[in-house]
Amino acid sequence: LASLAAIGSVLFGFRSSTFAGMSLLTLVMASIPGFVFLAIKIWPQTPLGRRIILQLPSRHPADQHASDNIATDMIGRVMKTEMAFLPSGELRVGHQRYSAVAESGFIEAGVNVIVIAVRQRNLIVRVTSEPLTPATNPLPAITPDTQQNLLEQSAEALGLESLDEY
Numbered sequence: 001l002a003s004l005a006a007i008g009s010v011l012f013g014f015r016s017s018t019f020a021g022m023s024l025l026t027l028v029m030a031s032i033p034g035f036v037f038l039a040i041k042i043w044p045q046t047p048l049g050r051r052i053i054l055q056l057p058s059r060h061p062a063d064q065h066a067s068d069n070i071a072t073d074m075i076g077r078v079m080k081t082e083m084a085f086l087p088s089g090e091l092r093v094g095h096q097r098y099s100a101v102a103e104s105g106f107i108e109a110g111v112n113v114i115v116i117a118v119r120q121r122n123l124i125v126r127v128t129s130e131p132l133t134p135a136t137n138p139l140p141a142i143t144p145d146t147q148q149n150l151l152e153q154s155a156e157a158l159g160l161e162s163l164d165e166y
Contacts, residue, residue: 074098075118078130
């Protein structure tokens with residue numbers, strides 16, 4: 001919209017007089033580098049810019065959150081996406097879901113991805129052609145007999161955190 005407004009002002013300037021048109025054209029052309037500089041410096045600091053432009057993962061352990069340590073064992077694992085990443089989505093590992101963000105661009109559903117980093121509790125993933133990493137702790141099969149007993153089992157037996165801690 002700003003570009004259309006700038007072009008419109010130059011056109012209306014030329015309709016008024018050649019001097020006014022040339023003055024507005026010079027002003028618009030001179031201000032373009034300034035706006036580009038501000039867009040590069042300020043836009044990544046805005047909420048929308050932070051969502052679109054990914055920061056490089058931190059290599060300093062002091063910069064990482066304690067919650068990132070939960071998913072650090074996921075780094076290097078190859079998984080299949082169940083949904084498209086636009087650039088964010090979710091990966092399911094067993095009964096847990098992890099918030100994930102594509103390193104760059106769009107990732108289609110059903111594609112193998114490798115986890116390359118963890119940042120702010122988000123797995124950073126990249127498309128790969130490597131085979132899937134086998135699950136280290138598969139879930140037990142639920143049969144009709146065990147399905148009736150699920151409510152009688154403790155949270156720890158099901159692999160869930162206990163609510164007593166809260």
